[in-house]
Amino acid sequence: MSRTNRNFMIAYAVLVVLPIAGLFGVLKHGRSLAAPISVDGVWRLQADSNQLAALPCGSSLASTQYVAVTISQSGKNFTLSLNNGPKATSSGVLEGTTLKAAVLPSAAWASQEGCGTDHVLTLNATVDPKSEPRTLAGLLTVNDCPSCAPVELRAVREGQDGGKKSH
């Protein structure tokens, strides 16, 4: 083997082969890492329509046969948008299996119901990571409204494989 070829082999081993070996180490180590629970996808909300109708800004939600919510997740943060009924988008945070989001009625939603845009609906729910399809259960409350009774709700994720790893 010529000197040039030998040097090439050494340089190649140090700069290419060694890092690739390191990559395998990283991949092995990474398997032990835990990422936030998956809540990404379309969820079908189920709640008592009478209780929903009693909430300020809640009658639109109650009048819809079912409300679908799309959650777009990025780690612990997510955005939540109502697919039917009143259109609204909000953001929330995931802490462990607890999901918290605040939905501020849009101007169109508020004017339709005559409820004002200052009624913040807070969703506080717990995700069941073992259920298939994935489900969540929690409460929908209205901020600054002591007389408003919290509404219990459940949701089932549609068209997902319940947090099954993609690999």
Add this chain to the structure above:
Amino acid sequence: MPNLFTLVLQIAVILAVCRVVGTLFLKIHQPRVVGEMFAGIMLGPSLLGWIAPQISAYLFPPSSLGFLNALSQVGVVIFMFLVGLGINPKELKEQGHAAVLTSHVSITAPFVLASFLSIYLYPKLSDDSVAFTSFALFMGAAMSITAFPVLARILTERDMLQSRLGTVAIACAAVDDVTGWCILAYIVLLIRSAHIATPIWLTVGGLIAFALIMIYVVRRLLQRFETIYRERGAVSENVMALMLLLVLASALCTEWLGLHLLFGAFLMGAIMPKEPKFVRYVLDRFETITVTLLLPLFFAFTGLRTNIGLVKGQEMWIYCALIILVATTGKLGGSMLASWLAGMPIREAAGLGTLMNTRGLMELVILNIGLDIKVISPALFSMMVIMALFTTFMTSPVLELICPEKLIRAVPKQVPLPQLDLKADGSAA
């Protein structure tokens, strides 16, 4: 049925904005394509949707985006064919050991650094539906890609294509793209196999058989295109249509086998005859409509999926800065180190590193695939788009700063790189 008025209006607005922004970018010595990428972001929720939500909702209602996406994907399929067509493996062979080392380091360095960064980012920006292996490999592939077409455009505009730096950069970028797409194919297979009933060995076997047929059978048949061109000095419309049909058939095969349309289109381009005049002829026929009409639609569609608003708060911007830092250190630093060790003068090596750090359009293509298969989250997608824009935008000014044109053109490609001859202390001989 698509609302034709909305669709035509969308196309008209996208074309107008892309042309205007592209022209403005030309004035600041940036390739037009960089301006068009920015134009796409401007039309999305990051700017138009933020400052004029009503106009944005009227122009791009969610129900219409499927048609826009379909059109833009047709453009990307043809574009990937053109990228494959432009790649010539002989160019790398001519460069010898130094280019082989540089190209391979320019892949492994950002790839490994990205996988290290994934350890930090995975618990913060991903979720448990994505395996760490898929996440880390995708991040590696996305950071190690080089925008071969944008690179060629920059080199052409700076009249550097015939310089030593230009030829080494083109050869290395070609290797990077082929390798990057092979890795991405593996990741897509890994992820899609979890959701389809077909066993993975059947999918892999099918793909290997398909690739072998393409390389050893179809490739020989494709030589006929070049023969026709050589004999007649042109190719009839029927022959061009046949070529396009073959591209679509190849794309459909890889999609049907469980991979992605784009891999088939790229492979068809890669096995096409490489006679320079023939390649130029085919590029000229396809490029105009693809580059002026269809790619801007892709930029706009990418922009509509990019929401810089998701990168909010100090923490998220730190992640974004880390991504840019790691991508640049790995790609620019890795290529520079390897080419300098291989004997390239330090300024030229820095210039090569800067050129290899151009990610541009190819990065956007890969990121869209990543978002489609949900291996990256929307916030991470937005951060990676920012990284792609940043690294592509920085290429021209940094190159001018560290590697002035007159210096580069002074070293034509006929001047070979010194033979790889490392001294004991690791410095280049």
